[in-house]
Amino acid sequence: MTRSRENELAEIVVDASFRIHRTLGPGLLESAYEAILMHELQKRGLNVAAQVPVPVVYESVRLDTGFRADLIVEDSVLVELKSLEKIAPVHKKQLTTYLKLSGKRLGLLINFGEELIKNGITRIVNGMPD
Incomplete structure (x- = not known):
């Protein structure tokens, strides 16, 4: 997938997230936002x-x-959701x-x-904040 398509998908996800947050606000469970x-x-x-399960491979052993x-x-952009008062550094490490x-x-x-949802969005590319 091209980087421009990835960026387009990210923009769509961010736009949808703004719409949802504007409509519902903070405070729901993470599973509801998901x-x-x-x-x-999908709309x-x-x-x-x-x-989606993603296995860990360690010393040639696959751990599911x-x-x-x-x-x-679109099998391209990974989205990790939270519903917390503040994101901790560990959450960015987790996504990386x-x-x-x-x-x-x-x-x-x-x-x-x-x-404000704009304060709650972090974009990470190749393991580095963008």
Whole structure:
């Protein structure tokens, strides 16, 4: 997938997140935001998978208990959702690791718990904040 397509997908995810947050505000469970964002993205014609298992391979041993990606959009952009008062540094590290394990280049960490959603969106490319 081209970087321009990844960027386009990220813009769509961010736009949908703004719309959801503007309508519902902070305070719902993460699982509710996940279901709503998935619905919103599918309405926009995107292929979205939720709770996608991504294995960890360690010393040639495949461990299927690695993690579950909250959402993967168009098999390209990994979206990790939170509903917290504030994002901690560990959450960004978590997304960085998820990108590495999944082989994805672009990830979005979206915290619906922020009063202003723009303060709750972090974009990470190749493991580095963008």
